[in-house]
Amino acid sequence: PSHLSVRNGRLRIGEHDTVDLADRFGTPLYVTDEERIQDNFRRLSGALTARYPKVRVLYAAKANGNLAVFRTLASMGAGADVFSAGEVALALAAGMPPASLLFNGSSKTPADLALAVEKGIRVSVDSPDELRQLDAAAGEAGKTVDIAFRVNPAIDVPTHPKIATGLATSKFGIPAGQILHAYREALSLEHTNPIGIHCHIGSQILAVEPFAHEVRVLIDVARDLIDIGVEPSFIDIGGGLGIPYRRETERAPTPEDYAEAVVPVFLRGIRELGIEPELWVEPGRWLVADSTVLLTRVNSVKTAHKTFANVDAGFNLLVRPTMYDAYHEVVAANKADAPAAREYSVTGPICETGDILAKDRLLPELAAGDIIAVLDAGAYGFAMSSQYNSRPRCAEVLLAGKKAALMRRAETIDDLTAPMVRPSWQA
Ligand code: LLP
Numbered sequence: 001p002s003h004l005s006v007r008n009g010r011l012r013i014g015e016h017d018t019v020d021l022a023d024r025f026g027t028p029l030y031v032t033d034e035e036r037i038q039d040n041f042r043r044l045s046g047a048l049t050a051r052y053p054k055v056r057v058l059y060a061a062k063a064n065g066n067l068a069v070f071r072t073l074a075s076m077g078a079g080a081d082v083f084s085a086g087e088v089a090l091a092l093a094a095g096m097p098p099a100s101l102l103f104n105g106s107s108k109t110p111a112d113l114a115l116a117v118e119k120g121i122r123v124s125v126d127s128p129d130e131l132r133q134l135d136a137a138a139g140e141a142g143k144t145v146d147i148a149f150r151v152n153p154a155i156d157v158p159t160h161p162k163i164a165t166g167l168a169t170s171k172f173g174i175p176a177g178q179i180l181h182a183y184r185e186a187l188s189l190e191h192t193n194p195i196g197i198h199c200h201i202g203s204q205i206l207a208v209e210p211f212a213h214e215v216r217v218l219i220d221v222a223r224d225l226i227d228i229g230v231e232p233s234f235i236d237i238g239g240g241l242g243i244p245y246r247r248e249t250e251r252a253p254t255p256e257d258y259a260e261a262v263v264p265v266f267l268r269g270i271r272e273l274g275i276e277p278e279l280w281v282e283p284g285r286w287l288v289a290d291s292t293v294l295l296t297r298v299n300s301v302k303t304a305h306k307t308f309a310n311v312d313a314g315f316n317l318l319v320r321p322t323m324y325d326a327y328h329e330v331v332a333a334n335k336a337d338a339p340a341a342r343e344y345s346v347t348g349p350i351c352e353t354g355d356i357l358a359k360d361r362l363l364p365e366l367a368a369g370d371i372i373a374v375l376d377a378g379a380y381g382f383a384m385s386s387q388y389n390s391r392p393r394c395a396e397v398l399l400a401g402k403k404a405a406l407m408r409r410a411e412t413i414d415d416l417t418a419p420m421v422r423p424s425w426q427a
Contacts, residue, residue: 069407145191159206215265239281
């Protein structure tokens with residue numbers, strides 16, 4: 001991609017030399033190119049609005065939870081798909097108006113529902129039980145809440161089973177057979193106002209047909225809704241557009257392919273129904289994944305039954321390879337022009353066999369002190385990090401043109417122990 005390049009044998013991101021960044025800020029280090037996020041937002045949002053102007057882009061906040069990333073997207077006009085009180089707080093702190101948020105999730109607490117009511121945030125309701133609780137909470141506050149229901153479209157989604165959410169068997173959403181009943185109940189309640197339809201079929205989807213299928217299902221739901229007197233004012237098709245983690249071999253649909261698959265089906269549907277709802281999308285990965293590299297330093301190299309490059313970042317900082325067998329490209333950042341010499345497994349410092357960032361990759365001859373860049377680490381990277389093995393999380397840096405600044409400092413050992421409390425009986 002255009003924001004990654006090589007100069008003098010070193011990998012660059014934006015206008016910055018990654019090895020200099022690693023030296024200046026220390027490793028491990030997450031480095032995010034703000035302009036890449038802006039470009040991604042413009043491209044995805046532009047592809048959709050070119051075909052239908054009433055589009056709203058809600059950033060899926062879970063992909064990258066740094067407040068600076070929220071601010072970048074807020075200033076581009078993004079709203080957010082939020083799943084927790086923390087995500088609500090971040091989105092509001094970044095200046096996103098409450099009306100640009102959708103509170104999602106299949107297991108909301110009473111406090112979550114009260115928060116949505118208090119702030120005037122629309123809710124995607126995942127069950128009749130939740131509906132009744134929300135209605136009661138709104139009633140208590142003397143307010144009404146605009147809601148959508150999350151539809152389970154029962155679509156087979158070609159992605160990793162752990163992130164396919166549109167399956168009939170998934171925990172998310174209300175089955176098509178029950179959805180009308182749920183809307184009827186919402187109509188009968190005083191404090192919930194059903195105005196939208198919500199769905200999300202899964203993540204890292206590298207085909208567009210499942211999205212078109214999804215839209216057809218949602219148009220069918222809209223048709224039934226009109227029959228019972230609800231004219232949907234938005235139809236939210238969720239996120240899920242995948243990216244080519246294997247740049248050499250993987251073909252990923254572009255935002256234009258996505259828009260071309262989804263919008264005409266949507267337009268045909270709504271014209272036939274004689275309605276003009278907003279089309280909402282909730283991209284996470286596509287906006288932020290390729291904006292970020294994780295820089296990690298080689299601690300040692302060992303040749304046993306194969307050759308390991310032991311680096312200072314592991315699944316504590318990037319769990320995707322371990323959790324989903326995900327593939328991330330790795331580059332020897334300070335030897336980016338050097339010929340491939342042998343196969344390495346790039347392994348982290350965590351005391352588990354599964355702590356492998358990259359398996360059997362052809363890389364230049366490596367030595368202690370070298371810097372490895374793990375690409376496409378901006379989505380579900382830092383966001384899923386942990387302090388496992390009592391390792392403080394690393395810093396995150398944001399780049400804008402020639403500027404580079406911390407957007408999160410590295411945690412310290414004191415940060416590990418600060419929340420811990422001594423039980424009274426321990427000396
Ligand atoms: N909307 C809803 C309701 C979602 O649950 C998600 C993601 C999104 C939107 C955004 O999906 P995206 O555009 O990013 O694919 N940790 C996994 C991905 C989990 C996705 C969870 N939900 C991974 O690292 O691949």
